[in-house]
Amino acid sequence: MTSGPGVDIPDHRGRTGLHLAGRGLERNPRVRIRDVELTSQGWHVLRRTTFDYRRRDGRWETQQRETYDRGNGAVVLPYDTDRGRVLLTRQFRYPAYVNGHPDGMLVEAAAGLLDADDPATAIRRESAEELGVRLGPLTHVLDAYMSPGSVTERLYFFAAPYTPADRLAAGGGVEEEGEDIEVLELPFTDALAMTTDGRITDGKTLLLLHWAALHGPFAPRLAPGDRPPHGG
Structure with missing residues (x-):
């Protein structure tokens, strides 16, 4: 997602940059973030993240996970x-x-x-x-x-x-x-x-x-x- 509410246009809560969460994470060398998409931004935020994951046997595979972010x-x-x-x-x-x-x-x-x-x-x-x-x-x-x-x-x-x-x-x-x-x-x-x-x-x-x-x-x-x- 390159533009839209919550990305480069303020959403109903005035938020932008919601697609950036998780990008640049490097704490785990077995995980490489490839893309983060907003799938819903109501009061809280639902994201779909695509990442490469290195399994215990050394093989890399591409996975997707949806995460619901409501804050702590x-x-x-x-x-x-x-x-x-x-x-x-x-x-x-x-x-x-x-x-x-x-x-x-x-x-x-x-x-x-x-x-x-x-x-x-x-x-x-x-x-x-x-x-x-x-x-x-x-x-x-x-x-x-x-x-x-x-x-x-x-x-x-x-x-x-x-x-x-x-x-x-x-x-x-x-x-x-x-x-x-x-x-x-x-x-x-x-x-x-x-x-x-x-x-x-x-x-x-x-x-x-x-x-x-x-x-x-x-x-x-x-x-x-x-x-x-x-x-x-």
């Missing part, structure tokens, strides 16, 4: 260990609904795109908008590519304490952006049980709740002299 995001699990509670959300997710979820209403940890912010700033913004809560000190848990076969997004995972005094508003998201988010304050034991009986099926939320149970604020505390499981 952040997610957080707010917890209150004194009361044994966590804050989650429930909202309608059409992709899950069309792919077999009974009603599309997913229980999730609060999350959002970084936009122009760093991950910590972004997740504090999202927590205020979605949960109506002011977070305490953030713990960076991990970073993960949630669907690396097709989606470029890297997700930054956090956990943070909160108390009833940190509730600043009702939450619910930004109505102008189509958000209609229900805030759920649940006993941690209930939330963890929901990960095993099918009531929580969102990947990022599963990761954070299991981390909280195994290594985080709700992990068993060892008494002096006790050995961790498996002799670790």
Whole structure:
């Protein structure tokens, strides 16, 4: 693609040069980028990239991959260990609904795109908008590519304490952006049980709740002299 919206003409979001992503990448000598095409540029961007790939046996072959670029995001699990509670959300997710979820209403940890912010700033913004809560000190848990076969997004995972005094508003998201988010304050034991009986099926939320149970604020505390499981 040599011209058009998003290339040399601003698209509806004022963007140009969207066909340049990935061109010039040389970090992996087994990959040579040949061409990048825009196949769709709605709010986010779908690209088709053609590249040469050297297989493990030394042979080169030409491959094509489509990638969906929606930017990077952040997610957080707010917890209150004194009361044994966590804050989650429930909202309608059409992709899950069309792919077999009974009603599309997913229980999730609060999350959002970084936009122009760093991950910590972004997740504090999202927590205020979605949960109506002011977070305490953030713990960076991990970073993960949630669907690396097709989606470029890297997700930054956090956990943070909160108390009833940190509730600043009702939450619910930004109505102008189509958000209609229900805030759920649940006993941690209930939330963890929901990960095993099918009531929580969102990947990022599963990761954070299991981390909280195994290594985080709700992990068993060892008494002096006790050995961790498996002799670790």
